[in-house]
Amino acid sequence: MAVTQQLARVSAEYLAACRQSAEQSPDGDHHWDPPAEDCLDLDWAPSMLEQACELARLDAVHLDALRRATNGDTDVDLDFLNATPHAIAFFSNSVATALDPDAVARMSELLGEIDIRAILHSVHDSGKVSTLGYGFTGDPTEYLLGHFGALRTFYAEAARRDLLVVLWWD
Known part of the structure; x- marks a missing residue:
């Protein structure tokens, strides 16, 4: 089973309902099941995107935005999503993280300013394209363009709808 980065756009109300469900369920079942159209599978792209941006010497503000957009923050209480037996992050010591709507709006703005093609x-x-992606064969340009475009669009829609973004590795 491949481990991939997952993102979900959810409202504060949905997150509260899941938290309440976990608190009321004898086994902590949170009934986490966001709609498919509000989910994004970034595959293994986050680390490759970050590596490409580092190699191209992207400024610190935008590089940090990319990192936050793919790592989330721990400011949002998601303990109920990280509790066994219903934890949504199955990979090693991975835990679900999130960005609140204000952070989502800021990440959307900053992601929109990144010229990934450049x-x-x-x-x-620089001749370093072959160093991207541990074990990725071939030219990752189209792969990274597609995944970055999906990430940017995902955040733009989350910002437009004033939603949180929840992230985890699965």
Whole structure:
């Protein structure tokens, strides 16, 4: 089973309902099941995107935004999503994290300012494209363009709808 980065756009009300369900259930079942159209599977792209941005020397503000957009924060209480036997993050010591709507809006803005094509072009020009992605074979440009575009669109929609983004590795 491959371990991939998962994201879900949810309202504060949905998260509260899941928390309440976990508190009321004898086994802590939170009934986490966001709609498929509000979920995104980023596969293994987050680390490759970060690596490409580091190689291209993306400024610290935008690099931090990419990291936060793919790592979340621990400011939102998600203990109920991380509790066994119903933990949503199955990978090793991974836990679910989240970004609140204000952070989502800021990440959306900053992601929108990143020129991923220029970054990948820079990595190509430096001859370091083959160093991206541990074990990735071939040119990852299209893969990374597609996943970054999906991430940017996902955050833009979450910001437009004033939603939280919950992240985990599964």
